[in-house]
Amino acid sequence: MATLLRSMGSKRQDERILNDVRRQITWQSDIQSEEIGIQVKGGMVFLDGTVETRLEKLEAEKAAKAADGVSSVTNDIQVLPKAERTDAEIQGNVSAGLRAVLCVLEKLPAVTVRGGVVVLEGTVRWSFQRTSAERAADAVIGVRGVSNRISVGRSVRAAIEPMTSDQSANSMLLLGGEVVRPLVEERPVLAAAS
Secondary structure, three states, rough: OOHHHHHHHHHHHHHHHHHHHHHHHOOOOOOOOOOOEEEEEOOOOEEEEEEHHHHHHHHHHHHHHOOOOOOOOEEEEEEEOOOOHHHHHHHHHHHHHHHHHHHHHHHHHOOEEEEEEEEEEEEEEHHOOOOOOOOHHHOOOOOEEEEEEEEEOOOOOOOOOOHHHHHOOOOOEEEEEEEEEEEOOOOOOEEOOO
């Protein structure tokens, strides 16, 4: 009897998780495909079906993981564009996507494509810029994988302004998203990245 009750509770839990995952996937604006299959067994989510972009596949997995009660996600979704794309077409679309996020990137990375796998190379100042470039490539139809070889540099362009000891006592600066504490050296005081 206890085993039967546990089994019924587990089934209800799996049904709730299934509905939550469906809802999460439906709410994701980056997921256009209606061909994603979802199964749940014992809190484990299994995704299959087809999508046109790698971004859709990654976002479906992320959405499934966001549902309460999910213990693991197996993502067997296949990225299959409706029409075959050449590497040159993919490269052109990735470059266009990167130009669209140029305000985030500052400088375009080098893009090469072989067999649908995109290789991004270059240097950026912040990790979010590296992630933005990869996401732009993932969103292109026909991309089967992304090798993100963009390195993150540690240059901080900070204007160093003299300040007195009184001004620096409890001061902190926010430079490019990092908290920088002033370095006190007699007078004047210089702000330096830690």
